[in-house]
Amino acid sequence: MSITVTSLVKHFDNFAALKGVDLSVRPGEFLALLGPSGSGKTTLLRILAGLDFPDAGQLTIDEVDVSEQGARDRQMGFVFQHYALFKHMTVAQNVAFGLRVKPRRERPSGTEIKERVDRLLQLVQLEQLGDRYPAQLSGGQRQRVALARALAIEPRVLLLDEPFGALDAKVRKDLRRWLRGLHDEMGITSIFVSHDQEEALELADRVAVMSEGRIAQIGTPTEIYRNPANAFVCEFLGNTNRLACRIEKGGAKLGEQFFAAAVPSDAPPLAGVAYVRPEDCDIHPEPNGPGLKARVLKIHAAGPAVRVELRRLESDEIIEVHLPPGSEAPEIGRDVALTFRRVRIFPVATG
């Protein structure tokens, strides 16, 4: 089932949480809403769920306008950041809740409910814990109960609000992988909110990067990582170096290389920023060869890549370069030349 959002606007008192968001969610996809705090991602998710209503704009599900529909009619499973499990009910009762509150005609029989609950608990690997109370479970277990509970109503869409935010790193990684596996097995459209880019890029089919109430860019993880559409996405995703440069004739020069910018060739010269990823840099030990001149400051050889920290000679900017593990790193204090394989150039933001 597909979801379409058009020009969604939402204010909280004086704060504009969403300033006009357009989004199209494809059936069966695993979409991530990624962005810093305050970017509007949770607000958008809650509006999709019907837990909040927009001030302007439209929301359609499978071509039907649901802007007026409340949360209980939308048939969406919502997993809250802090689980929101019913503390006075057992795990099994929590999972059964959505089925027990269905109107009489739609409600399955007691035995059927029990069967479904058992199957779901098996799915989330908590079969032995049906009679425990949430207070007796670990964070990871509670999260899985929350997920089972949301899945019990066989929702059309699964919405997850920072599902792993409250868990520690190891549990987070395991649950991440497990969630993706679950999604692939069930084929259910899922949208999750995260401020952790590693998580979003690893799990999602597509990522919508949000900033200040708008979607800055939406695309597959590879697309947005390799081809960021603007400075914000560039800086937000992964490590990146910022190099001041001058844009003229439609691009800028770094060392001997010329890179194009999305600026017309006949525009007047303006200040710009060149974004280069550490892994897209090459170090040439001859300082007088073609390339950007820089001096080696530090080398960290322990880890999945050899990290070299350099200072650009003409501007004192710090540049970080990642070399494949086991590469030969230049000596500290040495002057070298840098060439780049991939650079994105944007004019400096005004105002």
Added chain:
Amino acid sequence: MSPGAEKPRALRDPTTEPGWVRWLLILVAVGYLLAMLVLPTLSVFIEALAKGIDAYLKAIGDEDALSAIRLTLFVAAIAVPLNVVFGVGAAWAIAKFEFRGKSLLITLIDLPFSVSPVISGLIYVLLYSIHGWFGPTLDALGIKVVFSVSGIVLVTIFVTFPFVARELIPLMQEQGTDEEQAAISLGANGLQTFFRVTLPNVTWGLLYGVLLCNARAMGEFGAVSVVSGHIRGLTNTMPLHIEILYNEYDFVGAFAVASLLAMLALVTLALKSLLEWRYADRLAGGARH
């Protein structure tokens, strides 16, 4: 360092007081409790049985005493449920919703606490007596409020108004609305959410509020005294009857009836402790008491 001295500084737990301070504080607390609570309560029973068990039973079995007991129970049976409904409703509205006038409502709920019970009784007399504001209208309808049972019920409702609400409001506010939102997202309607999610979460606070409300409803003296007219056998609650007996120097009688109220207090405390003990794990999950 001599063996009898305190442990050397380094071995003492830095977060507890030295031994003598702890014992002194415990003694003061126990002494205060004994003097202010235990001894007076004990003395009620001692005085009640001063002339033997027969005199005790006779005092309680007296016609007027029985009618006072019936009236007290009747008043509590009406006031407490009404205030529970009101208290739960008010707490729910205040904790789960945003609306204008919320602080005003909270202040009004606290009003009966800040007003002296005698004044509360007086207010009702002013409003509902024959010469009061509503007097003529009520008289025309044949309804008698002051010096009758209805007046006593009304005044008791007023005086015990805040107990349930005050107990539930901070509890519900602390619990927030996450669980309710989860319930809605799972398809529950308003009533289902209220009865299956909201109410069970506040059971212990509610019970505590009911116990307090009940104790006050049965023991209220000042306000009821002003409104009731003290008509023996008709408009006397237990506290009022105790006063009458005491004024007539029938001490055994007075203390005998008083011992019933004292037993009520002990029973409610025991009930509360029992419930807390039995449902300890559920309590650990979230509620306060």
